[in-house]
Amino acid sequence: MAVSARPAYRDVNVLRWLTAYTASVTGDLVYFLALSWAATRVGGPSQVGLVIAAGALPRAMLMLGGGVVADRFGPRRVAVISDAIRCVVILAAAAAVMLASPSVWLLVAVALIFGVVDAVFMPAVGALPPRITEPEQLARVQGMRGLSMRLSNAVGPLLAGVVLAIGGAAGAFTAAGVVFALSLVTLLTVRITSSPENPQRVSAWRELGDGLRYVRRHRMLAPLVTVIGLSEMCFSGPVATGLVLLADERGWGASGMGWIASAFSVGAAASALLITVSTRMPRAGLAMCGTLLGTAAGAVALGHAPSLPIAVVFGLLIGLTSGFTTTVTSALVQTETDPHYLGRVTSVTTLCTLGLAPVLFPAVGITVALWGADVFFAGCGAICLLAAALGLSVSVIRRAELGPPKSASPTGR
Structure with a gap:
């Protein structure tokens, strides 16, 4: 890995992307634990698998299509829009849980929508590093991404546990929505340094x-x-x-x-x-x-x-x-x-x-x-x-x- 004039860990643009990515992963963990907790309270352990599968299956099935969307419209634009949708969906779920007793089917609907949007967001945000830094810095960026994931895996469950204890599922969904909003705001500040011309549309x-x-x-x-x-x-x-x-x-x-x-x-x-x-x-x-x-x-x-x-x-x-x-x-x-x-x-x-x-x-x-x-x-x-x-x-x-x-x-x- 060649030495660059500005290492990735000193590049403000890379650090903005990393902050957005870290907030996104943290929000994912808080959302997942809140969803599992709410499903357990509403339908018992037998219903948790149904709710989690409702989010996991569309994410897996539509992931390749999400990559097509990212390439067609640009990864930054797609990441921003899908992140905004995730934020709105989770905050709406928090409001629904707060105003009325949630049902299993409400949680299934939330998981389904979130899984579909996640299938678009993940390829888009993952495709950004080559467009915000030099090729010789990509290994460093991926190393920083690994560190951010470990940080999120430590902070996310802790944050979820605290807000679940204080505000229940509604509080946890709200916290996840706020974290997604932080990810969105930070992602809006990321600047693309290279944007290849799109070939003829098919x-x-x-x-x-x-x-x-x-x-x-x-x-x-x-x-x-x-x-x-x-x-x-x-x-x-x-x-x-x-x-x-x-x-x-x-x-x-x-x-x-x-x-x-x-x-x-x-x-x-x-x-x-x-x-x-x-x-x-x-x-x-x-x-x-x-x-x-x-x-x-x-x-x-x-x-x-x-x-x-x-x-x-x-x-x-x-x-x-x-x-x-x-x-x-x-x-x-x-x-x-x-x-x-x-x-x-x-x-x-x-x-x-x-x-x-x-x-x-x-x-x-x-x-x-x-x-x-x-x-x-x-x-x-x-x-x-x-x-x-x-x-x-x-x-x-x-x-x-x-x-x-x-x-x-x-x-x-």
């Missing part, structure tokens, strides 16, 4: 097909997206469920699960901080494959950990290695992608990391129930090993460096 379906073909034909993006999908398959939600089941199986209790999860977050934050302040990142592709091997080994070892302290150590290791992998792969994707396709490519990678996680949750419980938590974590390790093998077998990934893209042709040649 139908949305044609643009979606063009984006998928662009990924499939690109010599780096095609295998890299597969690596991202495999590496994130177990670490975008299913592992959190696996940690709960592992702690229960070994008798470590909720506190033990908390220690392992905290160690994972600390490790991920440490790797993000290291990349943020680093002045060089030689052989980024090869280093990424190496950290995938480390994640595979750590996952298997975690499943066989004989005691809680050892499990905490392996949780820290997995956080370090998987955090590095996520940051580097995100930077490589944004460096290599033609700006015209950035929203669609971002939607594909976001779908791999977040959109498909709900589909895998049932497999976690079934695997642990039939064969034990150690088998589940061994399976996670095998999937990460497969991702590392794929990365090492593709020379363009193995030799990838982080810097300005050499070509912007659809084939990456």
